[in-house]
Each structure stands twice: as C-alpha cells, then as structure tokens.
Amino acid sequence: MQTLLAALACLAFAGTCASGADEGGMRVYFRGSSAARRIVVPPLARPGDILHDTGPSDPLPGIFDAILFHGRTQAGVGFEAQAGSADVWGPWTAPEIETFSNGRFWGRFRLSGTKGTSVRIRLVHRGVLPSSVIVIYEIEAYRTTREPVVVTPSRVDLSTRPGKPDAQSRSDWNAAPPKYDYTLMDIRRVTLHHTAGAQPEALEDARSEMRLIQRYHQAGRGWNDIGYHFVIDGAGRIHQGRPENALGAHALNHNTGNVGISFMGNYHPPIADQPAAGQIKTAVALVRWLDEAYGIAPEALFGHRDIGSTECPGDLLYPKVEEIRKAATQPVPPPGPAPGAQAPDLPAASRRLDRFDFIRPFNTQ
Ligand SMILES: [Zn+2]
Numbered sequence: 512m513q514t515l516l517a518a519l520a521c522l523a524f525a526g527t528c529a530s531g532a533d534e535g536g537m538r539v540y541f542r543g544s545s546a547a548r549r550i551v552v553p554p555l556a557r558p559g560d561i562l563h564d565t566g567p568s569d570p571l572p573g574i575f576d577a578i579l580f581h582g583r584t585q586a587g588v589g590f591e592a593q594a595g596s597a598d599v600w601g602p603w604t605a606p607e608i609e610t611f612s613n614g615r616f617w618g619r620f621r622l623s624g625t626k627g628t629s630v631r632i633r634l635v636h637r638g639v640l641p642s643s644v645i646v647i648y649e650i651e652a653y654r655t656t657r658e659p660v661v662v663t664p665s666r667v668d669l670s671t672r673p674g675k676p677d678a679q680s681r682s683d684w685n686a687a688p689p690k691y692d693y694t695l696m697d698i699r700r701v702t703l704h705h706t707a708g709a710q711p712e713a714l715e716d717a718r719s720e721m722r723l724i725q726r727y728h729q730a731g732r733g734w735n736d737i738g739y740h741f742v743i744d745g746a747g748r749i750h751q752g753r754p755e756n757a758l759g760a761h762a763l764n765h766n767t768g769n770v771g772i773s774f775m776g777n778y779h780p781p782i783a784d785q786p787a788a789g790q791i792k793t794a795v796a797l798v799r800w801l802d803e804a805y806g807i808a809p810e811a812l813f814g815h816r817d818i819g820s821t822e823c824p825g826d827l828l829y830p831k832v833e834e835i836r837k838a839a840t841q842p843v844p845p846p847g848p849a850p851g852a853q854a855p856d857l858p859a860a861s862r863r864l865d866r867f868d869f870i871r872p873f874n875t876q
Contacts (some may be wrong), residue, residue: 536579536653536732539630540569546580546650547782550634554641562588562645564633570596571628575652578630579731581617581708581723583646584610587639592620592632603633609726611719615709617727622652648777649707655733669693669754672804676796678741678749684718687725689736693757699768700811701801703794703832704761705824710745710776710784717744720775721752734760739771741797747789749797765818770801778825786828791835798839812836 538545550563578592591603606620622628630652634645706724711717725737732738738760739752752771753759761771772794776784801807814832815823824832 536575536651537571537573539571539578539650539652541565541567543569546632546647547777548647549782550645550647552585552636552639552641552643552645556636556639556641558636558638560636562634562636562639565631565650567629567631569629571630571652572626573652573654574626575622575654577622577653577655577731578606578620578632578650579617579653579727580632580647580650581615581727582648583614583644583709584616585614585639585643585645587637588643588645589635589637590618590632591635592630594620594622594628594630596627596629600631606632609730611723613716613719615720615723617723617731619731646782648782653732669695669756671755674800674804676749676793676800678751679718681751684721684750686721686737687729689753690729691735693735693753696756696758696768698756698770698801698805699807700813701770701772701798701807702762702765702813702815702818703824703828703835704739704771704773704815705778705828706742706773706775707777707779707823707825708775710787712745714746714748717746717748717750717775720744721750728760736760739773741770741772742775743772743790743793743797744775745787745790747787747793749793755801762815763819772797774824774828776828778828779822780826783827786831791831794835795838798835799843802839809836809840812839
C-alpha cells in the first residue's frame with residue numbers, strides 16, 4: 512500500500528515517475544507483488560502447456576504506451592501478453608523479444624490502453640527442455656521518453672581525471688554509440704543502483720549484460736545511451752557506461768551532477784542476490800576516486816531509494832551504501848592480505864535526512 516500511495520503521489524506531482532521499477536517506468540504489480548520469479552519447467556510438461564501465467568496485473572494507475580520486461584529464457588519458450596480490464600480482454604499477442612546468446616532477454620508489449628488497464632503475461636511451452644530455469648526479473652509499465660537534448664554544450668570535454676580505476680571500455684563491451692551528443696555536467700554527487708538483472712562473473716557474460724542493458728535503455732526506454740556511468744559486474748570489474756561527466760539517466764529528477772554506479776545483480780527479494788565482496792571493494796575504489804578527483808563530499812553518496820520512490824538498489828545492497836561511503840574516506844589500504852575483508856558493520860545510519868541537503872531537484876528526466 513505504501514508503494515501504491517507513493518506511486519499515486521508521484522503521478523500527481525510529476526506526471527510520470529520511477530516508483531518501483533529501477534530507473535524508468537512504474538513497476539507492474541500482480542495482487543500487490545512484483546512479477547520477479549524463477550520458473551522451473553516441470554519434467555512432464557508438454558508443448559502447448561502454460562509454464563507460467565502472471566494473472567491479471569493490478570490496474571495501471573496511468574496511461575502507458577508499453578510494458579517492458581526482462582529476464583533469462585531458454586530455447587523453446589514462447590511469450591504471450593494481453594491487456595484489458597475486468598472481463599474485457601484483448602487477444603493474446605506475441606510481444607517483441609530480443610534474446611542474447613546467454614539467454615538474457617528483454618521484451619516489449621505495446622499498449623494503447625487507458626487508465627486502469629491491466630496486463631497479463633504468460634510463458635508457453637514451445638519445446639523447451641524439462642527442468643530448464645526461466646527468470647523474470649522485472650515487469651514495468653513505461654511511457655517512452657526522450658532525454659532532453661541540450662543544444663549548446665555539445666562539443667564537451669569528456670576527458671577524465673587521473674587515478675581512475677581500471678574499467679572495461681565501451682569498445683571492450685561493443686557498446687553502440689549514443690544517439691546524440693551528451694550534455695556535460697559538473698560532478699557533485701554519486702548514486703548507487705542495482706541493475707535488477709543478472710550478476711555475471713564471466714567477462715563475456717558481463718559484456719553481454721552491458722549490451723542488454725544498453726538495448727533496454729536505448730530501444731526500450733528510448734534513452735540516448737545506457738543510463739549509468741559505471742556498472743560493476745559480479746566479479747568486481749568496472750564497465751564504463753556514459754562518460755562520468757556526461758549527464759546520465761538513472762535517477763529521475765536527480766540526474767544533474769549525479770554519477771550513477773550500478774551493481775549488476777538483483778539485490779531485492781524474491782531474487783535476492785548477495786553483493787560480492789569484490790563488488791563492494793571496487794565500488795569503494797571508484798567512489799574514493801570520484802570523491803578525490805572531483806571534490807565530492809563523502810556524504811554525497813546515495814542509494815537510489817534515498818532520492819527516489821524505488822526499491823533500488825534492493826534490500827540486500829542498500830545497507831552497503833553506508834559501508835562504501837565510510838570505506839571510501841579511509842586511506843587506500845596497503846597491498847597485502849586484507850582484500851576481501853569488508854569494513855565492519857556500521858551503526859544504523861541516522862544521516863539519511865541530512866544527506867538530502869545535497870539534493871537539488873532538477874527537471875531533467
Ligand atoms: Zn536505481
């Protein structure tokens with residue numbers, strides 16, 4: 512209920528909002544629960560069987576033009592979606608699905624509905640092997656947006672400051688170019704997210720995950736580029752998203768001056784990945800460098816939920832934000848047997864409201 516009220520308030524004030532879903536649309540709820548699921552194909556399932564049915568969603572409290580969703584699928588699984596309300600439902604339709612070689616996929620089901628529309632998605636056996644595992648990470652309702660294009664500062668200096676931790680470059684993960692020129696920003700805060708997707712450790716899987724996130728953001732959400740500046744994979748490697756001094760798209764109404772760091776993984780129940788020690792260590796190094804290179808106050812590191820109506824970065828990662836903030840202010844540890852050790856748990860944070868002092872709302876995305 513709290514989430515619903517927040518969503519309604521958000522709609523009332525902003526026209527669109529990021530309630531629930533990670534960085535863009537509105538999470539779709541089914542009887543009050545998110546759609547995240549692990550689905551195991553039963554041993555005796557036959558072609559044509561329904562492997563999973565979300566059932567009708569709770570009515571969407573606004574007008575949206577698409578349902579976006581992503582997860583992990585297997586060969587021989589069909590997706591079908593329908594929209595409607597009460598007893599009047601449209602036909603089952605095949606949504607657009609883009610699948611990557613490791614099974615990660617994202618999909619879009621276009622809506623022409625009215626306020627109060629419900630949606631329903633089902634997975635159909637089309638020859639999938641028994642015991643295969645299919646994952647739905649997230650289903651969100653979305654009104655396709657375009658980032659604001661700022662005409663003037665297009666030829667911006669995107670050079671970086673010294674001491675930057677090693678990162679996989681955009682060409683390493685075969686990034687598509689941005690659709691148009693970036694907008695320069697002065698860095699003054701950092702926000703931590705989760706991707707709400709997979710948590711790959713293998714390099715090729717991580718690069719593939721970057722491409723999936725970029726496609727989801729560019730083709731699904733209609734953005735200029737991947738929304739984040741840095742993404743940390745399950746092995747603790749950094750992948751460069753947007754240049755850090757280019758305006759990002761990761762925190763609705765709070766993107767100006769805000770560097771977005773996202774952990775690959777889904778750190779919220781029911782998926783509930785655990786943040787890896789290597790990911791935390793990398794985040795500490797990255798935040799330390801951003802603080803030093805750009806003069807950011809350590810207090811200006813936020814979890815996404817501190818500044819938006821969202822579960823991001825998830826109940827399991829959010830408590831690490833304070834740990835990362837604290838560790839980033841400490842001197843660089845000497846090389847030796849310490850790595851992997853995490854900073855001790857800190858007293859429960861009581862500074863959350865204080866940190867809003869650093870927030871200045873801007874109407875950018
Ligand atoms: Zn987020």
